[in-house]
Amino acid sequence: MERALSFDVVRRFPGGPVIAARAEWPLEGGPVTVLFGPSGAGKTTVLRALAGLDPPDQGTISFDGQVWFDAGRAIDVPSQARGVGLLFQDYALFPHLSVRANLAYGVRRAATPERDARIAELAERFGLSELLDRRPHQLSGGQKQRVALARALAPRPRLLLLDEPLSALDAPTREVLRGELRHLLEHAGVPAVVVTHDRIEALALGDRLAVLAGGSVRQVGPVHEVFSAPADVEVARVVGTENVFPARVLGRSDGLVEVRAGQATILAVDPGGLAEEAYACVRAEEVVLESLDGHDSSARNRLAGTVAARRDEGPLVRVTVECGLPLVALVTRASAERLRLVAGARVSAAVKASAVRLVPRNS
Amino acid sequence: MDFAALLLSGELAGLTSALLVLLGLPIAWWLVVSRWRWKFLVEAVVALPIVLPPTVLGFYLLTGLGPRSPAGRLFAAVAGHPFPFSFTGLVIASVLYSLPFAVQPFAGALAGVDRRLVEASYTLGVSPLATFFRVTLPLAWPGVLAGAVLTFAHTLGEFGVVLMVGGNIPGRTRTLSVAIFDHVEALEYGAAHRTAGLLLAISFAVLALVYGLQRRPFFRWNER
Numbered sequence: 001m002e003r004a005l006s007f008d009v010v011r012r013f014p015g016g017p018v019i020a021a022r023a024e025w026p027l028e029g030g031p032v033t034v035l036f037g038p039s040g041a042g043k044t045t046v047l048r049a050l051a052g053l054d055p056p057d058q059g060t061i062s063f064d065g066q067v068w069f070d071a072g073r074a075i076d077v078p079s080q081a082r083g084v085g086l087l088f089q090d091y092a093l094f095p096h097l098s099v100r101a102n103l104a105y106g107v108r109r110a111a112t113p114e115r116d117a118r119i120a121e122l123a124e125r126f127g128l129s130e131l132l133d134r135r136p137h138q139l140s141g142g143q144k145q146r147v148a149l150a151r152a153l154a155p156r157p158r159l160l161l162l163d164e165p166l167s168a169l170d171a172p173t174r175e176v177l178r179g180e181l182r183h184l185l186e187h188a189g190v191p192a193v194v195v196t197h198d199r200i201e202a203l204a205l206g207d208r209l210a211v212l213a214g215g216s217v218r219q220v221g222p223v224h225e226v227f228s229a230p231a232d233v234e235v236a237r238v239v240g241t242e243n244v245f246p247a248r249v250l251g252r253s254d255g256l257v258e259v260r261a262g263q264a265t266i267l268a269v270d271p272g273g274l275a276e277e278a279y280a281c282v283r284a285e286e287v288v289l290e291s292l293d294g295h296d297s298s299a300r301n302r303l304a305g306t307v308a309a310r311r312d313e314g315p316l317v318r319v320t321v322e323c324g325l326p327l328v329a330l331v332t333r334a335s336a337e338r339l340r341l342v343a344g345a346r347v348s349a350a351v352k353a354s355a356v357r358l359v360p361r362n363s
Numbered sequence: 364m365d366f367a368a369l370l371l372s373g374e375l376a377g378l379t380s381a382l383l384v385l386l387g388l389p390i391a392w393w394l395v396v397s398r399w400r401w402k403f404l405v406e407a408v409v410a411l412p413i414v415l416p417p418t419v420l421g422f423y424l425l426t427g428l429g430p431r432s433p434a435g436r437l438f439a440a441v442a443g444h445p446f447p448f449s450f451t452g453l454v455i456a457s458v459l460y461s462l463p464f465a466v467q468p469f470a471g472a473l474a475g476v477d478r479r480l481v482e483a484s485y486t487l488g489v490s491p492l493a494t495f496f497r498v499t500l501p502l503a504w505p506g507v508l509a510g511a512v513l514t515f516a517h518t519l520g521e522f523g524v525v526l527m528v529g530g531n532i533p534g535r536t537r538t539l540s541v542a543i544f545d546h547v548e549a550l551e552y553g554a555a556h557r558t559a560g561l562l563l564a565i566s567f568a569v570l571a572l573v574y575g576l577q578r579r580p581f582f583r584w585n586e587r
Binding site: 053085086106154 | 485488490497
């Protein structure tokens, strides 16, 4: 049997929403799965059910062939026995214990030399060696996050769960730590489930995206696939009208970056912190469609292509242009009529370099 | 100054506080974590001594544990002496009478510990009982100390229950508050002044300590 995480979590909140989320994904092939959705969609309910903190009213949870929860058979493996590491939103470090004691907390049973070695190893890996004797209140937000992650990993969990791991940080710190967190998760050697409502976070951290809306899982798939091919309108609304393409950095100049996405070369503003791999994101609203004989314009990216698909959405029309990559543009119905945007029509897509958002994919 | 009464009062208050830490903590913990629908009844029972006249409690204890009741005969068999007019009887009565003064601060302190810290401990593989001693209690101890100190002060000042259950036997059941009553009855105002002043000073110091504990955290980790 394939190693997998599968759950079917039903929970009713009195006078509130009903959560009925069901999904399954393999534990191999990319360690990080992002549970993505607006607040109230049930992300945290699912996460806490996986951690064994709030049992579902009904349903089942199984991990790697082991049943963690089955309402029908009255199985509810306690948190202590599931082997999960949980990273809380505000990290929940034990305030009365030093960093060293926080790290050691979950490995208390191990023999002392073994435990000391484990702490030293984690401190080294997470850059905490200098901080071991501090108390949590003496740490910065980023340091707290690293301590919390190291503490969760110390007992060698089989599954790592992260609840909005970056939301407790201020915006500049968050920018820096996104890449760092991705790196740490990728090298943790443990499958992880990250809850977030932040699109950029989902892109930067995830290998796989599970979209939650209205209490149920609507789509599971590779991150850019879900973004570029939402399964239904609800998913499209949740992930936003965003074009997302895996991109490779070709070169830099004057604060701009040239990336290769699909068969096209795109110019974008350098966000900093870029390695070689990134996601190039363009909101469909920011794509301007022009006739091929178009005049000059300030847009640095002008990609000629053909209309591959067209879908009318009220006053707007969603047009997919195949121009080396399937670029989606959102234009008014009047513009679509004037430019005769039907399938097969030749057209040019213009995107300003500043409208291309590059999300680093560090590894 | 009536040193025998001071010593006895101190002994009674100290013993009552210690017993209530042992007894009150589990009750407080249960009150905090339980989701039982009839829990409020237990809460009401625990709070009863706040509103009940001490004479009522004393009366029921005397009839319930007196030599003529089965429980009283059991008490006499175990303790070697009858319940009324004994120091042990005084301790039992004091524990019951001060129960809410211990349990309520305890419960407040335990409930004030961030639930997520407890959950973090669970996910790190630590059992609920071990979590209580390694996380909850270390973080709640200022409140626990406040409850113990409050119990001490309350027991020092109790009068009605002591008189009902213990009577007035010097060196055995004659506490400070009973001594003051004696002095006034005998029109010894000088002695009554000294004893009452002492009790006032101790009570004030103890309450100041309680409020000081709650206002300013002892350690910086309590600042959240």
